[in-house]
Amino acid sequence: xxxxxSEKSLYEKRASGRKVDEIRKMNAKVGIVPSADGxxxxxxxxxxxxxxxxxxxxxxxxxxxxxxTGILRxxxxxxxxxxxxxxxxxxxxxxxxxxKVAEWALASCIDLKQFPNAVVDVFIQIPQADxxxxxxxxxxxxxxxADAGIPMKEMVSAIACGKIDKTxxxxxxxxxxxxxDGEGSTDIPxxxxxxxxxxxxxxxxxxxxxxxxxxxxxIGKNACEKIYAVQVESLxxxxxxxxx
Amino acid sequence: xxxxxxxxxxxFSRTQRQLVVPGETIxxxxxxxxxxxxxxxxxxxxxxxxxxxxxxDKFVKVIAISGTYQARRGNSIIGTIVGxxxxxxxxxxxxxxxxxxxxxxxxxxxxxxxLREHFDFGDVVVCKVWDVKGRGIDVSVKMRGFGKVEGGMxxxxxxxxxxxxxxxxxxxxxxIKDATNCEINVGQxxxxxxxxxxxxxxxKTKKIIEFxxxxxxxxxxxxxxxxxxxxxxxxx
Amino acid sequence: MSESRVPxxxxxxxxxxxxxxxxxxxxxxxxxxxxxxxxxxxKNAESSCSVKLGKTEVYAGVKLGFAEPYPDSQDxxxxxxxxxxxxxxxxxxxxGPPKIxxxxxxxxxxxxxxxxxxxxxxxxxxxEGEKVWQVFVDVVxxxxxxxxxxxxxxxxxxxxxxxxxxxxNEKENKIEHELSKDSLPLNKDALAFSMTFHKIGSExxxxxxxxxxxxxxxxxxxxxxxxxxxxxxxxxxxxKEGAISQEDMxxxxxxxxxKWTEMFxxxxxxxxxx
Numbered sequence: 001x002x003x004x005x006s007e008k009s010l011y012e013k014r015a016s017g018r019k020v021d022e023i024r025k026m027n028a029k030v031g032i033v034p035s036a037d038g039x040x041x042x043x044x045x046x047x048x049x050x051x052x053x054x055x056x057x058x059x060x061x062x063x064x065x066x067x068x069t070g071i072l073r074x075x076x077x078x079x080x081x082x083x084x085x086x087x088x089x090x091x092x093x094x095x096x097x098x099x100k101v102a103e104w105a106l107a108s109c110i111d112l113k114q115f116p117n118a119v120v121d122v123f124i125q126i127p128q129a130d131x132x133x134x135x136x137x138x139x140x141x142x143x144x145x146a147d148a149g150i151p152m153k154e155m156v157s158a159i160a161c162g163k164i165d166k167t168x169x170x171x172x173x174x175x176x177x178x179x180x181d182g183e184g185s186t187d188i189p190x191x192x193x194x195x196x197x198x199x200x201x202x203x204x205x206x207x208x209x210x211x212x213x214x215x216x217x218x219i220g221k222n223a224c225e226k227i228y229a230v231q232v233e234s235l236x237x238x239x240x241x242x243x244x
Numbered sequence: 245x246x247x248x249x250x251x252x253x254x255x256f257s258r259t260q261r262q263l264v265v266p267g268e269t270i271x272x273x274x275x276x277x278x279x280x281x282x283x284x285x286x287x288x289x290x291x292x293x294x295x296x297x298x299x300x301d302k303f304v305k306v307i308a309i310s311g312t313y314q315a316r317r318g319n320s321i322i323g324t325i326v327g328x329x330x331x332x333x334x335x336x337x338x339x340x341x342x343x344x345x346x347x348x349x350x351x352x353x354x355x356x357x358x359l360r361e362h363f364d365f366g367d368v369v370v371c372k373v374w375d376v377k378g379r380g381i382d383v384s385v386k387m388r389g390f391g392k393v394e395g396g397m398x399x400x401x402x403x404x405x406x407x408x409x410x411x412x413x414x415x416x417x418x419x420i421k422d423a424t425n426c427e428i429n430v431g432q433x434x435x436x437x438x439x440x441x442x443x444x445x446x447x448k449t450k451k452i453i454e455f456x457x458x459x460x461x462x463x464x465x466x467x468x469x470x471x472x473x474x475x476x477x478x479x480x
Numbered sequence: 481m482s483e484s485r486v487p488x489x490x491x492x493x494x495x496x497x498x499x500x501x502x503x504x505x506x507x508x509x510x511x512x513x514x515x516x517x518x519x520x521x522x523k524n525a526e527s528s529c530s531v532k533l534g535k536t537e538v539y540a541g542v543k544l545g546f547a548e549p550y551p552d553s554q555d556x557x558x559x560x561x562x563x564x565x566x567x568x569x570x571x572x573x574x575x576g577p578p579k580i581x582x583x584x585x586x587x588x589x590x591x592x593x594x595x596x597x598x599x600x601x602x603x604x605x606x607x608e609g610e611k612v613w614q615v616f617v618d619v620v621x622x623x624x625x626x627x628x629x630x631x632x633x634x635x636x637x638x639x640x641x642x643x644x645x646x647x648x649n650e651k652e653n654k655i656e657h658e659l660s661k662d663s664l665p666l667n668k669d670a671l672a673f674s675m676t677f678h679k680i681g682s683e684x685x686x687x688x689x690x691x692x693x694x695x696x697x698x699x700x701x702x703x704x705x706x707x708x709x710x711x712x713x714x715x716x717x718x719x720k721e722g723a724i725s726q727e728d729m730x731x732x733x734x735x736x737x738x739k740w741t742e743m744f745x746x747x748x749x750x751x752x753x754x
């Protein structure tokens with residue numbers, strides 16, 4: 001696909017040599033944490049996320065319980081050594097925000113009505129980061145929820161799209177995130193549901209026209225279909241593979 | 245097992261199962277009815293969880309192969325006494341809440357002050373689930389074969405693998421019993437009580453059970469288990 | 481409140497088996513589970529690794545930064561071990577009495593490494609009184625199936641042993657995103673290896689599983705370094721409520737000495753890469 005441009009973009013060719021709709025090399029694995037009810041790893045390029053699901057289980061504190069339905073609780077964090085400038089351990093405002101949007105994205109496809117008063121805890125941790133950490137985390141979390149046998153109407157898949165100066169790209173890496181020339185870098189993480197094809201998460205940070213946004217949503221949707229294929233293959237293979 | 249030869253529609257036989265992910269279409273057709281783990285979306289019956297789809301007659305369900313134990317009425321479960329109240333006991337069985345065993349659900353009459361003499365903290369009981377409410381599950385030990393067990397050890401497996409450990413009409417668990425001379429009581433919650441005269445027999449039983457759980461979804465499991473048992477014998 | 485505890489019959493069985501020198505997983509009482517090490521968990525760390533003992537898994541990563549030295553040690557760098565034991569790694573971290581908490585774990589490992597003199601603090605000095613290297617070792621528990629203390633301590637020394645200094649651009653006064661060929665200044669002779677011994681019933685075990693850990697009376701962690709081929713104890717920590725008799729103390733020390741002699745060469749290789 002070509003970028004809609006009135007003048008030439010300052011970022012015609014991607015620094016990594018990838019095509020505009022090319023996702024970095026993906027890898028996924030299910031069942032990596034044996035003591036968990038469900039777990040998975042998902043990576044794109046140098047960004048890797050692991051997700052662990054525990055539950056449905058009793059919810060503490062009691063005042064958070066919902067007698068009509070179980071609730072989903074997501075805790076996202078980056079390991080201190082995941083980025084070059086060490087991150088102090090513990091929650092930050094950023095990690096709390098990401099936990100919340102990830103929770104909304106995942107909650108859109110699960111059904112916890114048969115577990116009143118209970119909680120399904122999802123832990124997302126990033127051991128290595130090269131942009132796109134929240135989407136890698138959500139991809140891993142969706143697989144981990146399936147692995148945990150949680151009732152789910154469909155899967156969700158996530159991708160971080162971007163507009164680098166005037167070029168629309170898929171799966172933004174750190175260098176592209178930091179691009180400062182021209183119109184700079186606009187970061188657009190999104191989550192698409194697999195069956196109903198709806199948007200379960202959408203964030204945007206930068207400058208973009210409505211038409212460009214529509215294009216980005218379309219290329220993002222296509223990219224998510226490729227992510228979905230990787231998630232499904234990994235889930236189905238998980239029965240054959242045995243962890244040592 | 246009912247074969248659909250008389251009917252004209254193409255249908256899956258009961259044994260044809262497929263691994264499905266949430267949102268995946270299992271089969272199309274207005275006649276089909278979604279069962280456990282499946283739902284209808286227009287013309288299609290869709291997987292509502294990750295697992296093995298099974299189409300039998302008109303019913304389509306998705307068998308869970310992973311996930312926590314969800315208690316059902318009538319299940320036999322095994323748990324540990326972790327609490328004593330004025331009128332009963334609380335039992336940990338690995339679920340999200342403890343089960344409650346009322347003093348009225350025990351075959352003997354027990355004085356209010358004597359609960360701990362009957363079942364004490366840390367005792368293991370085999371009980372039957374008789375009610376599953378939003379607030380927790382109630383169990384009973386009134387029937388024969390239920391109550392406290394002594395000695396032996398507990399082996400824990402994922403509850404979804406329990407059917408394979410039991411086998412069709414108990415064929416697998418009997419196979420293990422014969423091979424190890426152990427008493428085995430399988431809780432639907434994945435806790436299994438094993439008791440044999442010799443220490444080595446119990447460890448052997450544990451290894452066999454864990455082997456079955458690890459290979460629960462493979463074909464020809466019975467043969468594989470028999471081979472595994474033979475290899476264990478040889479190692480002695 | 482969903483409580484849990486090890487059933488009495490289970491505890492009795494474990495104790496009985498141990499008397500016959502057997503464990504549920506078929507190991508001997510003095511045997512460690514299979515050890516697996518994978519380096520390079522994070523490309524953004526000066527060094528990182530995943531260490532597994534059986535199913536227990538821990539990640540550790542080394543990061544360096546600049547800092548001003550402490551007022552009472554103007555010519556020394558700083559060093560800190562932090563541990564994160566999130567509920568991600570274990571059912572038990574959320575409910576019930578903690579077997580070990582992150583703070584104790586971090587401090588025990590920190591002390592063990594610090595007191596052994598492994599890190600050459602003076603060589604971490606860039607400009608006395610002004611600028612020194614800050615060394616952070618972060619440990620994250622991935623899966624807890626017992627003996628997190630030993631796995632975490634091992635992950636830390638392996639990460640440290642394989643760490644390289646980043647390139648220090650003196651002109652621009654910044655740290656480049658690139659590693660030099662120089663290793664972190666470490667005193668190879670000072671390496672100490674940590675082992676935790678648990679008393680269960682009448683026996684001592686090494687590398688316990690979760691279940692064994694839950695039923696033990698006490699645990700004793702001992703860090704031992706090499707003093708010209710002889711063991712030198714550099715740190716100790718006793719945990720849990722049971723009390724150690726003098727007789728037991730002698731037995732543990734003997735056991736520690738034997739295990740150290742057996743394991744230390746292998747551990748050294750992992751830390752220094754031969």
